[in-house]
Amino acid sequence: MTYDYDLFVIGAGPGGLAAAKRAANYGANVAIAEANHLGGTCVNLGCVPKKLMVYAADFPRLAAAYRGYGWTQSAPQLDWATLVSAQKQHIEHIRQSYVRSLEKSGIEIMRGRARFTDSHTLEINDRPITADKILIAVGGKAVKPGNISGIEHAVTSDSMFSLAQLPKSLVVIGGGYIGVEFSSMMHGFGVEVFLVEREPQILTGFDELICTTVRDRLQERGIHTFCNTSVKAIEKTENGISVDLEGEHTKTVTADLVLCAIGRAPNLEGLGLEQIGVELDGSAIVVNHSSRTSVSNIYAVGDCTNRMQLTPVAKTEGKAFAELVFGNYPCEVDYDSVPSAVCSRPEVASVGLSEAQAKEKFGTCADQSGSDRITSYQSEFQPLFHTLSKHKSETVIKLVVNHKDDRVLGIHIIGDNAAEVLQGFVLAFRKGVTKKEFDDTIGIHPSSAEEFFVID
Numbered sequence: 001m002t003y004d005y006d007l008f009v010i011g012a013g014p015g016g017l018a019a020a021k022r023a024a025n026y027g028a029n030v031a032i033a034e035a036n037h038l039g040g041t042c043v044n045l046g047c048v049p050k051k052l053m054v055y056a057a058d059f060p061r062l063a064a065a066y067r068g069y070g071w072t073q074s075a076p077q078l079d080w081a082t083l084v085s086a087q088k089q090h091i092e093h094i095r096q097s098y099v100r101s102l103e104k105s106g107i108e109i110m111r112g113r114a115r116f117t118d119s120h121t122l123e124i125n126d127r128p129i130t131a132d133k134i135l136i137a138v139g140g141k142a143v144k145p146g147n148i149s150g151i152e153h154a155v156t157s158d159s160m161f162s163l164a165q166l167p168k169s170l171v172v173i174g175g176g177y178i179g180v181e182f183s184s185m186m187h188g189f190g191v192e193v194f195l196v197e198r199e200p201q202i203l204t205g206f207d208e209l210i211c212t213t214v215r216d217r218l219q220e221r222g223i224h225t226f227c228n229t230s231v232k233a234i235e236k237t238e239n240g241i242s243v244d245l246e247g248e249h250t251k252t253v254t255a256d257l258v259l260c261a262i263g264r265a266p267n268l269e270g271l272g273l274e275q276i277g278v279e280l281d282g283s284a285i286v287v288n289h290s291s292r293t294s295v296s297n298i299y300a301v302g303d304c305t306n307r308m309q310l311t312p313v314a315k316t317e318g319k320a321f322a323e324l325v326f327g328n329y330p331c332e333v334d335y336d337s338v339p340s341a342v343c344s345r346p347e348v349a350s351v352g353l354s355e356a357q358a359k360e361k362f363g364t365c366a367d368q369s370g371s372d373r374i375t376s377y378q379s380e381f382q383p384l385f386h387t388l389s390k391h392k393s394e395t396v397i398k399l400v401v402n403h404k405d406d407r408v409l410g411i412h413i414i415g416d417n418a419a420e421v422l423q424g425f426v427l428a429f430r431k432g433v434t435k436k437e438f439d440d441t442i443g444i445h446p447s448s449a450e451e452f453f454v455i456d
């Protein structure tokens with residue numbers, strides 16, 4: 001049987017692009033379909049515009065800091081329209097660079113929404129296309145709770161990058177990655193922010209130290225943080241959008257804008273998966289360790305599967321798929337060493353287990369020497385920069401260590417440049433670094449990262 005393509009990729013986000021390029025490098029005849037813009041969520045509505053906005057929101061704090069260093073100048077003013085337009089230009093530049101790089105690799109780009117008609121055939125813009133292997137990399141989309149009246153008045157993060165103007169006040173529903181990042185950034189722009197999280201803490205799943213420290217710092221900065229609280233109803237009124245809260249903070253808050261950030265779900269609508277029998281787990285595509293679905297020639301990577309919703313994970317899964325299928329080189333994704341960062345102020349970066357997860361996995365019981373299996377080392381210090389900036393902005397670091405073999409099970413940082421500091425440690429973490437190896441390492445002085453080598 002001959003097909004139009006060796007590989008057809010649905011979705012040109014990080015997962016699809018990485019797979020297409022790697023397969024083409026191995027000589028495969030590849031096409032990629034994109035219903036919207038090349039680059040997917042990450043480039044167009046996620047990591048890239050978010051981080052640019054985070055940088056933009058930092059300037060008032062930096063302006064306040066430079067006075068401590070002797071600089072004098074009146075506070076800068078933001079022209080929101082200029083920021084939105086500069087950010088759009090940069091994103092367009094990235095999209096164009098993807099077009100050039102796909103063309104250079106001989107990958108055909110098809111603009112439009114792909115739909116399965118059988119396990120080897122897709123339809124795109126009414127044109128049937130056949131492929132030997134098909135990779136689903138359609139990503140995810142923001143979900144909204146179905147049970148809140150007036151939820152249609154809430155926007156999702158997709159709208160936040162092209163707002164006509166900044167709101168004066170904002171209610172954020174959900175205190176996960178997106179909720180915390182947007183609360184922090186919008187507050188930096190001068191917006192009054194109310195963050196509503198139904199769980200007892202924000203950033204559930206991170207180490208408890210991160211959850212409590214970040215919440216305390218957000219509150220100190222003036223962000224109203226309501227945990228153990230849910231939204232009962234939303235209503236558009238003359239004064240703005242009124243949000244009825246229930247739980248620990250039963251009250252009504254009125255704001256100009258409501259952002260719903262309660263999670264993202266796979267973007268499978270209209271893909272025709274039911275026709276070809278690809279197995280789903282809830283709303284996600286079920287895959288094995290090789291990213292193969294229940295239909296043998298169809299694979300899936302990234303946010304449409306039930307793994308981690310992060311760009312580097314989608315990319316790694318895409319690459320690993322192409323290595324295995326077109327390079328005959330099996331390489332498994334190491335999900336235990338995936339780091340992540342929350343671009344809030346303070347910034348968070350973390351890899352491995354939280355203290356609670358480590359205790360659950362390895363037990364809290366005493367070993368023969370009578371000590372606990374899990375030891376946590378923690379340090380809080382004022383980075384040199386902030387001694388003159390006059391900001392109260394301590395950095396907090398934590399190592400979670402298995403007392404039995406001295407192995408470091410988790411590394412957690414809260415503070416300036418946390419993601420950049422953690423990056424190098426991730427490599428050591430993957431290699432099974434021990435606490436003693438941390439202790440024996442000489443740091444760079446003066447820096448914040450050196451504190452990891454003197455932590456006890």
Ligand SMILES: Cc1cc2nc3c(=O)[nH]c(=O)nc-3n(C[C@H](O)[C@H](O)[C@H](O)COP(=O)(O)OP(=O)(O)OC[C@H]3O[C@@H](n4cnc5c(N)ncnc54)[C@H](O)[C@@H]3O)c2cc1C
Binds near residue numbers: 012042043046310312
């Ligand atoms: C606000 C926000 C901030 C984020 N920040 C970070 C961050 O800082 N770091 C990080 O690691 N992750 C971040 N993420 C998550 C990251 O964006 C995703 O994990 C990543 O983009 C997933 O890649 P993907 O390839 O699986 O899917 P996507 O990037 O979602 O790409 C899927 C593509 O498929 C296309 N598509 C869908 N259906 C079809 C179809 N039927 N036919 C053709 N094309 C189709 C879509 O248009 C889309 O372009 C963020 C997400 C959001 C929303």
Ligand SMILES: NC(=O)c1ccc[n+]([C@@H]2O[C@H](COP(=O)([O-])OP(=O)(O)OC[C@H]3O[C@@H](n4cnc5c(N)ncnc54)[C@H](O)[C@@H]3O)[C@@H](O)[C@H]2O)c1
Binds near residue numbers: 145177231
């Ligand atoms: N920096 C990054 O790497 C980054 C940034 C943004 C997004 N992402 C990815 O995107 C995914 C989605 O992000 P997200 O923040 O939307 O989801 P999330 O799963 O991180 O957080 C959602 C939060 O909303 C809360 N919640 C759910 N329903 C609620 C309700 N009715 N009322 C109040 N709170 C409610 C949950 O308890 C949770 O804390 C993340 O899991 C992450 O993988 C990553």
